[in-house]
Amino acid sequence: SRRYMQEMIPFVGPHTDIMGPDMGTNEQVMAWFMDTYSVYQGYAVSEIVTGKPVSIGGTEGRRESTGRGVVYLIERAMDLLKMDPTECTAIIQGFGNVGSVAALSLALKTGIKVVGISDATTAVYNPQGIDVKAAEQHVLKKGNLRAFDQGDRIDPNEMLVQKCDVLAPCAVDRVITEKNAGKLQCRILAEGANGPTTPEADKILDQRWTEVFVIPDILCNAGGVIVSYFEWVQGLQAFSWSETEVTDKLFRILEHSFSQVIRRAKAHKISHRMSAMATGVERVMKAKRTRGLFP
Template identity: 35%
Template sequence: MFDHRHNGLPPQILDCARFMNLDMLTTELLCHPIRELTVSIPIRMDDGRVKVFTGYRIQWNDALGPMKGGIRYHPEETIDTVRSLAAWMTWKTALLDLPLGGAKGGIVCDPKILSDRELQRLTRKYIQRIAPFIGPETDVPAPDVGTDARVMGWMMDEYSRLAGKFQPGVITGKPIQIGGALGRTEATARGGIATISEAARELNIQLKDATVAIQGFGNAGANAAYLARNLLNARVIAVSDSQGGVYHAEGLNLEEVTAQKKKTGSVVGSPNTEKLNGDDVFTLEADIVIAAALEDAITPAIAERMTPKIVAELANGPTTPEADRILFEEGVHVIPDILCNAGGVTVSFFEMIQNKTFDAWTEEEVNQRLEKKMIKAYRDVFQMARTSGITMRKAAYVVASERIINAMKLRGWI
């Protein structure tokens, strides 16, 4: 049943299929994408040369509704990476009980070395290539690594040009002035903080003055730091990035850390802090560890040295399967990625609703709706984990899988 054709599939999905004792047909439908697109994108560079880029769009499952997922611009993008992320998106939208499926896309490129003109030409040509397969009611892309609101604006404009009419609903994560949603920038972090708050409530953990260590100080990690301080009244004692980390036992001055990051490109060297090596942020004595950077960052060797009460996965796949088992056996409460970092796709869904109805919600409305969704999803997973005696991660996949499978049955696929 589980053969070489499942390359690129997150192992948690196969583990979930075994746990649920799914039949062959159901497993095959869950483990294979509906469609994989690989496109060649010839672009005339500013110096007159023509360079051919490779782009992908993988659409995993649309049993619950239109597919949803970001587009990455990265020099090391591969089709296996995109497959894995497309599958993750399918389970993430199902877990949040959104009427959406999952997809993912990417272009093999380094956006940092492209001029603005080259980047826009590449973006528009990519949309031309995949336009027949996306749309407001089919597949709605969004920003991811290497892309931003500006790039999404170009994508929406190119699709609208091809369609001959304004189509804001084809893309989310757009600039506010052309149909974007307020609250989207900090949505991933805000959703993660909501799950941490709910976990602390369930586990009787006092959050006031609780210590927090964060790996990653990009958009998600930095916003999580400020929200942990401002909403949870916790003390952020350590943060790190690719260059190293900084620590202060009484709590970091986040404004100074942010200024240092902006000035030098790294948090290292922030005033009145001790320097940390990259992995030290995981093994400090902290109540809460937030993993907001790299995949496979928490290895078995690191997990064996960790002592937090809660690990919150704001990044995709930051904990290896073996490390996850170790943390579970040690009683560490892990909030899995498809739950913890689902705030972004949830607010993207809110953007789709606003585009469809020509409405614009206030940021307060967006945040309230997001918190409600995240708390409901957390409780669904926590209840499944508690009643079944399984990890939070496996429980999340079981809850999501049940919803996808039920939709496939109702549609007559199985």
């Protein structure tokens, strides 16, 4: 990790490119990145990376931010569709930082019954419900879900097409394909991962827009990037926010973005993904037009 950061030093900087955590990294890796860059500069540069431990300039709530954002948007979608969470079920693919936080929040805060969870080693399905807290404790002790025994073992791809109200792919990309998009039995598809739906599958979901409410990844998993931005800002200011402040600011931004996406999709009769992308591109276009071309 340190060697990688050493090679990246010419290309990154607190006002150039800031590294953030993703699959295969954790707080320790981000701490090594920050320390390597700081040693090279000769002083501590906490704002060079995000996802650091709080003790060296990280922000409260960063690890949980993506999962919390996913759950907040699921709750907003359920409210819009007039769905009662206590009568709903959810399947979560992935049990890392995003999937585990999302599963725990859906079960313990929202009141949804989680009937399916999976990681890179196995998929567990139980129509009667899974004790997500027990699953979390199991992963903390064993490192994965392989030996977790609160349900039936099922093919990970088959789990995606089981009947549920909420399906949240929170792991790798391209898991919703043209082969299974037409078989999905969920009412809400919450894309917690980056690019979990292929373009071919997206065309099928467009045709099923009255059956499947899609929360696109550009919106659904934005919580992590938003709080990474908060961490960068706190680093520049050398001033820390409480977890309550961080979460409140996160939810306010997600609420505004969700409302924009839904409003535009209805007005122009386009998909939620197209609406989210159009909104983002339009912002960049307006800024570029205002700045002009130079030289």
